[in-house]
Amino acid sequence: MEQTLSNALKTTLDELQTTFGEKVLQIHHPSGDTHVRVHPDALISIAEWLHEKGYIYISDVIGTDRYQSSDRFEVLYNLLSLRAKQRLFLVVWLPEEDPNVASVTSVWPAANWYEREVYDMFGIRFEGHPDLRRMYMPEDYAYYPLRKEFPLLGIPGSIELPGTTPESD
Amino acid sequence: MGLESALGEGYLTTRVDTLVNWARSNAAWPMPMGLACCAIEMMAFAGPRYDVSRFGSEVFRFSPRQSDVMIVAGWCSYKMSHAIRRIWDQMPDPKWCIAMGACASTGGMHRCYGVVQGVDNFLPVDAYISGCPPRPDAVIHALMDIQKKIQTEHSVMLDT
Numbered sequence: 355m356e357q358t359l360s361n362a363l364k365t366t367l368d369e370l371q372t373t374f375g376e377k378v379l380q381i382h383h384p385s386g387d388t389h390v391r392v393h394p395d396a397l398i399s400i401a402e403w404l405h406e407k408g409y410i411y412i413s414d415v416i417g418t419d420r421y422q423s424s425d426r427f428e429v430l431y432n433l434l435s436l437r438a439k440q441r442l443f444l445v446v447w448l449p450e451e452d453p454n455v456a457s458v459t460s461v462w463p464a465a466n467w468y469e470r471e472v473y474d475m476f477g478i479r480f481e482g483h484p485d486l487r488r489m490y491m492p493e494d495y496a497y498y499p500l501r502k503e504f505p506l507l508g509i510p511g512s513i514e515l516p517g518t519t520p521e522s523d
Numbered sequence: 524m525g526l527e528s529a530l531g532e533g534y535l536t537t538r539v540d541t542l543v544n545w546a547r548s549n550a551a552w553p554m555p556m557g558l559a560c561c562a563i564e565m566m567a568f569a570g571p572r573y574d575v576s577r578f579g580s581e582v583f584r585f586s587p588r589q590s591d592v593m594i595v596a597g598w599c600s601y602k603m604s605h606a607i608r609r610i611w612d613q614m615p616d617p618k619w620c621i622a623m624g625a626c627a628s629t630g631g632m633h634r635c636y637g638v639v640q641g642v643d644n645f646l647p648v649d650a651y652i653s654g655c656p657p658r659p660d661a662v663i664h665a666l667m668d669i670q671k672k673i674q675t676e677h678s679v680m681l682d683t
Binding site: 509 | 601604605607608609634635636637639640644645646647
C-alpha cells in the first residue's frame with residue numbers, strides 16, 4: 355500500500371536513520387502507523403533524541419508475546435509529537451531468556467506505571483526503573499499472566515480465595 | 524380448630540415458626556453488593572417501577588449488620604472476594620445470598636485468571652439468577668424464591 359507520510363515525519367525518520375545508522379533495524383507502516391524497530395542497546399539514546407525532536411508525550415507502552423523462537427518479546431512505545439501532530443511507535447524485540455531492556459523513565463517519567471504493567475504481565479525487566487513492582491497481580495505471584503503459555507483460567511490455587519468458615523473471635 | 528371456636532371471633536391460632544417466618548420473609552433487607560452493570564438493574568429492582576417494597580425488601584442497608592440478603596450483582600475478582608466474604612461474615616444470622624447474573628453465578632463472559640468463576644466458590648448461595656444482566660423481574664423472582672425458602676425453615680428451636 356502506498357503510504358503518504360507527512361513531511362515532518364519523513365524528516366524525522368531520515369534524520370533518525372542518518373544519526374543512528376544500523377541501530378535502526380526496520381521501519382514499516384502497518385495500517386497507516388509508523389513503526390521504528392531499533393536495537394535495544396540504542397533505545398535510550400534514540401529515545402532522548404526523539405524527545406529533543408518534539409516527541410515529548412508517551413501515550414502508552416505495550417508488551418507483546420510474539421511466541422517466536424527468537425526475539426520472543428516485543429515492547430512498543432507509543433510516542434506523540436504534540437508540535438508536529440505526529441505519532442510514532444518505537445519497537446524493541448527482546449529474547450525469551452531473561453528479557454530486559456533499559457527503562458525510558460529517565461526520558462519520559464510517565465512511562466513509570468506503563469513499564470510496571472508490562473513487567474507485571476510479561477515479566478520483562480526494565481533496568482533502571484525507579485520502582486519496578488507489580489501493578490495488578492499479588493506481589494508474590496510467580497507467573498506472568500499475558501504470556502502465551504499461561505492458561506486462560508490461571509493456575510488453580512495460585513491466588514488465594516477467602517476461607518468459607520468465619521474467623522473465630 | 525377447636526381453640527379458635529372456643530375463643531370466639533377475632534382470634535386465630537398458628538405456630539410460632541410460621542409467625543416468625545412470615546415476619547422474616549416479608550422483611551428481608553438486602554445488602555447490595557453492586558460490583559458491575561448488574562447493580563443498575565438491582566437499583567431498578569428497588570425503584571418505583573418494579574417496587575420491591577411490595578415484598579418488604581426496599582430497604583437497602585449499606586451496613587451488613589442490618590441486612591438479611593446479600594445480592595452479589597456483578598463479576599467478582601479474586602481481590603474483591605476477600606472483601607465480600609468479610610462483609611458476609613459480618614451479617615447476622617439468619618442470612619441468605621443471591622448470585623445475580625451470569626458473572627456472579629459462573630464467572631460468565633469473564634473466563635480469565637483474575638475473576639472468580641462463580642461466587643459459590645466462597646459464599647453459600649441460595650438463589651442464582653440467569654441473565655446478563657437479569658431483568659429486575661428476575662431479581663424479584665429470586666427474592667420470592669428466598670421468601671419461600673424462609674417460610675419452610677424451622678426458625679424456633681426448643682432449648683433443651
